Amino acid sequence: MFGISFSELLLVGLVALLVLGPERLPGAARTAGLWVGRLKRSFNAIKQEVEREIGADEIRRQLHNEHILSLEQEARKIFTPTQQEATPVKPVKPVEPVTEQTIHAPTAAEPAPVVAAVEPAPVAAAPIEPVTPAAAPVAPAPQDPTLPPRAS
Numbered sequence: 001m002f003g004i005s006f007s008e009l010l011l012v013g014l015v016a017l018l019v020l021g022p023e024r025l026p027g028a029a030r031t032a033g034l035w036v037g038r039l040k041r042s043f044n045a046i047k048q049e050v051e052r053e054i055g056a057d058e059i060r061r062q063l064h065n066e067h068i069l070s071l072e073q074e075a076r077k078i079f080t081p082t083q084q085e086a087t088p089v090k091p092v093k094p095v096e097p098v099t100e101q102t103i104h105a106p107t108a109a110e111p112a113p114v115v116a117a118v119e120p121a122p123v124a125a126a127p128i129e130p131v132t133p134a135a136a137p138v139a140p141a142p143q144d145p146t147l148p149p150r151a152s
Contacts, residue, residue, distance in 0.1 A: 016028070
């Protein structure tokens with residue numbers, strides 16, 4: 001337990017026998033045993049109390065974590081339906097520009113078709129903005145007990 005070997009215990013017993021004598025040695029051993037028992041009981045009581053406190057702290061921590069998780073789930077429930085109701089805007093596909101355009105169809109009497117070069121018109125893509133529902137500010141009830149009293 002404390003790193004004391006049997007030979008060391010035997011030496012301590014012999015010294016106690018020589019110092020106390022054979023008449024007082026049994027009474028002293030009994031008293032020492034009572035004190036050792038009291039110390040063990042008090043250490044065990046302290047140990048159990050500390051373990052109980054640690055367990056209580058763990059339970060408090062778990063309750064706090066569960067409370068945070070429930071608040072997070074409520075927030076998800078509140079914000080998730082608004083995201084599902086919003087219809088996503090599909091991006092507009094730009095049309096490929098035409099670089100050459102035939103002005104008229106050739107006939108047998110005309111030579112070759114006249115082809116004019118046309119510059120592509122710039123295609124401006126409209127920026128895509130997320131659709132969010134407009135949230136109207138909610139005024140607190142005049143008799144709301146959770147709010148501090150208003151200054152008049």
